Amino acid sequence: MTGANEQSAPADTPEAPGPPPQLGPGAIRALAHPLRLRILDLLSTRGSLTASKLGEIVGESSGSTSYHLRQLAKHGLVREVEGKGTARERWWERPPGGFSISPLELESPSARAAADVVNYETIRMRNDRSLRFVQRIMAEPEGRALLQDAWRDAVTFNTINRWATPEQVASIVEAWNQFFAEHIDPLDRREGTPDAVPVEIHFDAFPLIDGHGDPL
Secondary structure, rough: OOOOOOOOOOOOOOOOOOOOOEEHHHHHHHOOHHHHHHHHHHHHHHHEEEHHHHHHHHHOOOOHHHHHHHHHHHHOOOOOEEEEOOOEEEEEEEOOOOOEHHHHOOHHHHHHHHHHHHHHOOOOOOOHHHHHHHHHHHHHHHHHHHHHHOOOOOOOOOOOOOOOOOOHHHHHHHHHHHHHHHHHHHHOOOOOOOOOOOOOOOOOOOEEOOOOOEEE
């Protein structure tokens, strides 16, 4: 199971298409904190930020965000931006390379619970952004003008329902990984490129049944 934002920063060195590596229990526990998840989400969606700017966005002191950034950095989830900022004002970013989180791969009940928290909160934040986008486009003339102009052919929301076997859906996931490597990886590290803005691309595939085979 891979969350929405966890594959947003491809590695510097191209690798064979496939899911990103699993986070270990220690990193998952460190990440299973509302403010740290929000910080990681902001660095994914807005690019590099300082602790002060993060504090301004989330309503916390820079001391608080600095502490949580350091905890994330211990597990390689964030890093300082080289050659940017000063000793008093450091810039932080997500490092290259995505990660995935699967409670099924964890033996410890506490680690599985932490993984559930991370996956749930990641999906909730992603869905909140989708709703905010739709609400602002519908409510603001500037938003509607944006869609009618440059982004007319570049915004889509699709939901597809089919009946399929696990093997058939696995082949779709494999094809997505190949597509990701060929078409999305090349868009990495384009912050500051003329006309480029933050975008979000989702891919989900899951059975609409519970553990007893009943409809969700």
